[in-house]
Amino acid sequence: MEKLTDNEIEKALQGLQGWSLNNGSISKSFKFKDFKEAFSTMTRIAFECEAQNHHPNWENVYNTLNIALNTHDVGGVTQKDIRLAQSIERIVGA
Amino acid sequence: MEKLTDNEIEKALQGLQGWSLNNGSISKSFKFKDFKEAFSTMTRIAFECEAQNHHPNWENVYNTLNIALNTHDVGGVTQKDIRLAQSIERIVGA
Numbered sequence: 533m534e535k536l537t538d539n540e541i542e543k544a545l546q547g548l549q550g551w552s553l554n555n556g557s558i559s560k561s562f563k564f565k566d567f568k569e570a571f572s573t574m575t576r577i578a579f580e581c582e583a584q585n586h587h588p589n590w591e592n593v594y595n596t597l598n599i600a601l602n603t604h605d606v607g608g609v610t611q612k613d614i615r616l617a618q619s620i621e622r623i624v625g626a
Numbered sequence: 627m628e629k630l631t632d633n634e635i636e637k638a639l640q641g642l643q644g645w646s647l648n649n650g651s652i653s654k655s656f657k658f659k660d661f662k663e664a665f666s667t668m669t670r671i672a673f674e675c676e677a678q679n680h681h682p683n684w685e686n687v688y689n690t691l692n693i694a695l696n697t698h699d700v701g702g703v704t705q706k707d708i709r710l711a712q713s714i715e716r717i718v719g720a
Contacts, residue, residue: 567681571672578665587661591685 535608544614551617557589557602558609558617562624564595573597573624580619586612629702638708645711651683651696652703652711656718658689667691667718674713680706 536544538553545551551560564570570592577599581587589600599620601613630638632647639645645654658664664686671693675681683694693714695707 567672568676571669575665575669578661582662587688589685589687591683593683594681 533603533606533610533612535603535606535610536614541609541614548614548617548621553609554600556608557600558613559598559600560617560620562597562599564597567594570595570597576623577620580623581616584612584616584619586616588616627697627700627704627706629697629700629704630708635703635708642708642711642715647703648694650702651694652707653692653694654711654714656691656693658691661688664689664691670717671714674717675710678706678710678713680710682710 541553541558545553545558551558562570562573564573574590574592574597577588586601586603589602591598601616602608603610603612635647635652639647639652645652656664656667658667668684668686668691671682680695680697683696685692695710696702697704697706
């Protein structure tokens with residue numbers, strides 16, 4: 533899995549809503565109605581992560597969820613991160 | 627719910643394993659076998675948080691979980707945090 537260039541990442545992010553490139557990760561903050569909504573969504577995302585064998589750096593405080601994705605092995609962003617971000621968008625939007 | 631003094635917090639932490647006081651929160655880092663174990667434990671903790679109506683600031687990366695507890699309304703640590711930390715210890719140890 534090859535590390536994407538910043539240009540390639542920015543191009544891929546145009547197909548996503550609200551994700552940005554920061555410090556070698558792509559990230560987005562989400563806000564939900566309450567903790568239950570936030571954690572329920574995290575659970576659905578967790579199953580998808582496990583299926584893709586790719587895992588986020590994520591932080592939750594009550595109804596907020598911050599997700600950052602990168603590919604540890606290459607020290608940057610790869611198609612695995614773009615793919616997981618797309619899945620997360622589908623899950624959150626569903 | 628009253629804010630505990632640093633002395634009261636330190637005394638309460640003596641009854642817990644590996645929790646420490648940092649920046650007005652009590653915190654602990656956990657390590658699990660893999661993501662599934664980490665997230666399964668988070669799920670069990672999430673139900674307890676909801677039951678206690680008290681929620682953590684927590685961060686997960688693969689098999690690691692960092693939890694910080696404080697009581698936002700009083701800007702410090704209260705018995706609610708101590709109680710939740712005790713519950714978390716029971717869940718993780720179970």
